[in-house]
Amino acid sequence: MMNASAVITFDSKYTSAGVSLAEYLAVPHIDASKQRLLRDNDIISYLHAEFPQDDFGLKIFLIYQKNGLSLAQISIDNSFLICANFHGDTIKYRRQKGGGKKEMIAKAVGLSGESSLNILDATCGLGGDAFIMASLGGNITMTERVAEVYALVNDALEQAKEWGRDTDPELIAIINRMNLINADAKEYMLTINPTCRPDVIYLDPMFPPRKKSAKVKKDMSVFHNLVGTDNDSHEILPIALSCALKRVVVKRPRIAPTLSSKKANYSIKGKSNRYDVYICS
Ligand SMILES: C[S@@+](CC[C@H](N)C(=O)[O-])C[C@H]1O[C@@H](n2cnc3c(N)ncnc32)[C@H](O)[C@@H]1O
Known part of the structure; x- marks a missing residue:
């Protein structure tokens, strides 16, 4: 790191x-x-x-x-x-033409069935997944512990607000549903008031780089240098399970073992990723 x-x-x-x-x-x-x-x-x-x-x-x-x-x-x-970016052409295209509530992530976190959920994206990174969930109606609290990554996302939120203020009220509504905190999620979750527990906790910790992958994507290469491999990622799932009201969703590479070796209630599989869903009772 x-x-x-x-x-x-x-x-x-x-x-x-x-x-x-x-x-x-x-x-x-x-x-x-x-x-x-x-x-x-x-x-x-x-x-x-x-x-x-x-x-x-x-x-x-x-x-x-x-x-x-x-x-x-x-x-x-x-x-x-x-950089992080919530207002450029690529993300605008995805917001307008993407799979909407049929997206795997929407099904995994439960946004395809409910109009609004309070979601904690505990490992927000550059905020791509958080933005998708917010654009599908979720109220997203995002925690990121690496100060440099937090700063990039914080600036992207400000830039998007500035850019959309007079031209894109839909974008402003999405950005207003995203709340960013510079904290370690493991500690943050323990401080949440029991009356304010999130419906869903979404986890996407770093995964060790695949040895055979030809060229790691740019942002992943920086992340591996800056963030490392989240060696403590096995500790976050038990805390999330005792904090979420409805479910915990863990994003993993398609063929990776489950986080903390804990069996999920079910998984939604895509070409390269998988969402393991843990239902909270
Ligand atoms: C793979 S990236 C997440 C990518 C993100 N889902 C996206 O769409 O951009 C993992 C991020 O989680 C952060 N992270 C890992 N463990 C964390 C923790 N306990 N608390 C806060 N942030 C954490 C890392 O610093 C890293 O930025």
């Missing part, structure tokens, strides 16, 4: 956000707004030049540029930027 080395601001409109985030992460803030770098490739070249790597070196930076916050992974042979 590693941390961001610095927060770097390439657009002066984000200088104060950059300073605050650097303070939050307890890392240096670097103001690079005078560089006037607009393209991702130019930013990557700048980071290579300013922060030279040793042979196997890898560095991670949080950077503010014209579209808000991104994470830059800089290494000898694999440098790129990633």
